[in-house]
Amino acid sequence: MIVTVTPNPSIDRTVALPGPLTRGAVHRVASHVDEPGGKGVNISRACLAAGVPTLAVLPAVSGDGFVRDLERLGVPCLVVPHAGSMRVNLTISEPDGTTTKLNAFGADTSPDELEALADAVLARPAGGWAVLAGSLPPGAPDDWYAGLASRLRSAGWAVAVDTSGAALDAVVAALTPAAAPSLIKPNAEELASVTGEDPAKLEADPRLTAVAAQSLVDRGAGAVLATLGPGGAVLVDGSGAWHAQPPATRVVSTVGAGDASMFGYLHADLLGLPAPERLASAVAYGSAAAGLPGTTVPTPDDVRVADVLVRQLDPV
Numbered sequence: 001m002i003v004t005v006t007p008n009p010s011i012d013r014t015v016a017l018p019g020p021l022t023r024g025a026v027h028r029v030a031s032h033v034d035e036p037g038g039k040g041v042n043i044s045r046a047c048l049a050a051g052v053p054t055l056a057v058l059p060a061v062s063g064d065g066f067v068r069d070l071e072r073l074g075v076p077c078l079v080v081p082h083a084g085s086m087r088v089n090l091t092i093s094e095p096d097g098t099t100t101k102l103n104a105f106g107a108d109t110s111p112d113e114l115e116a117l118a119d120a121v122l123a124r125p126a127g128g129w130a131v132l133a134g135s136l137p138p139g140a141p142d143d144w145y146a147g148l149a150s151r152l153r154s155a156g157w158a159v160a161v162d163t164s165g166a167a168l169d170a171v172v173a174a175l176t177p178a179a180a181p182s183l184i185k186p187n188a189e190e191l192a193s194v195t196g197e198d199p200a201k202l203e204a205d206p207r208l209t210a211v212a213a214q215s216l217v218d219r220g221a222g223a224v225l226a227t228l229g230p231g232g233a234v235l236v237d238g239s240g241a242w243h244a245q246p247p248a249t250r251v252v253s254t255v256g257a258g259d260a261s262m263f264g265y266l267h268a269d270l271l272g273l274p275a276p277e278r279l280a281s282a283v284a285y286g287s288a289a290a291g292l293p294g295t296t297v298p299t300p301d302d303v304r305v306a307d308v309l310v311r312q313l314d315p316v
């Protein structure tokens with residue numbers, strides 16, 4: 001079971017351009033599509049495609065188009081009543097795969113709404129993974145994920161966190177072996193921001209990434225899956241460090257690649273696979289997502305795990 005919590009979901013609007021984007025110019029779009037998105041929502045959609053039981057917990061105006069779209073897709077969801085309108089995150093997709101994202105803040109949340117989101121998971125019998133994912137909406141305290149991760153761990157959940165900025169800083173500041181997330185999934189920029197490294201150097205150097213990731217494991221994180229875009233990903237846990245190189249990929253849209261890699265990791269974990277195979281699954285899913293348009297979620301048929309090259313890194 002994978003329960004996802006997305007406190008700041010989004011309508012993902014993708015406009016595909018017939019040629020390169022020129023700043024300041026008027027463009028005619030080749031196509032456009034709206035999809036229900038946000039990090040946990042995408043992970044629940046990947047669960048559905050792979051037959052993994054899931055529940056997507058999110059705030060929304062009940063019965064609005066976003067919820068109807070999720071229901072139409074068949075995504076099991078628990079919707080906490082929300083007063084504001086759903087944000088729209090805009091992706092501009094160019095024919096060479098260049099992806100430009102403009103992410104909105106989202107509508108204000110309230111303490112009641114946040115507690116209802118937390119209760120929705122805490123009221124369930126613990127089992128499997130709880131995934132806390134995406135930015136926090138305006139009005140949420142920066143340490144909301146850190147506090148919820150600790151409560152969920154105490155209740156017996158395995159907890160995965162994928163966030164950025166002040167919310168990620170707070171998760172890292174609160175790391176202790178007893179209350180830390182079981183998995184943190186930063187990309188190079190996010191890992192750099194909490195370790196003081198240079199993101200470009202991390203992307204180019206899996207060994208340096210492993211050292212940065214190990215510093216979070218040393219402070220209590222169960223494992224760190226550091227994704228490096230075209231450079232694949234590095235996994236560090238208490239037992240070792242590995243790097244995985246993706247298969248050759250014709251990139252169409254990288255939106256949702258990180259969410260797909262989180263799903264690939266969790267799916268392999270639920271199957272009881274060892275660390276190198278969890279990493280291979282993460283990278284195969286991420287790269288499959290990068291080869292699909294918009295926020296399209298990969299299905300198991302899209303994924304080429306056998307083409308991912310995994311190597312163990314020397315002890316950090």
Ligand SMILES: Nc1ncnc2c1ncn2[C@@H]1O[C@H](COP(=O)(O)OP(=O)(O)O)[C@@H](O)[C@H]1O
Pocket residue numbers: 186187188227228229230231232233246249251254256257258259261282283284285286287290
């Ligand atoms: N240009 C690319 N080519 C091949 N695979 C990619 C590319 N960009 C992303 N991926 C795959 O998606 C995963 C997640 O991408 P990344 O950009 O690091 O995450 P995020 O979306 O969280 O920033 C990578 O580990 C990789 O497997």
Ligand SMILES: O=P(O)(O)OC[C@H]1O[C@](O)(COP(=O)(O)O)[C@@H](O)[C@@H]1O
Pocket residue numbers: 008010011012037038039040042089103104133134135136164254255256257258259260295
């Ligand atoms: O909450 P944030 O950080 O604004 O991110 C939300 C956006 O990220 C996505 O979940 C995609 O994330 P990834 O590209 O990192 O997988 C989109 O669906 C959504 O628009």
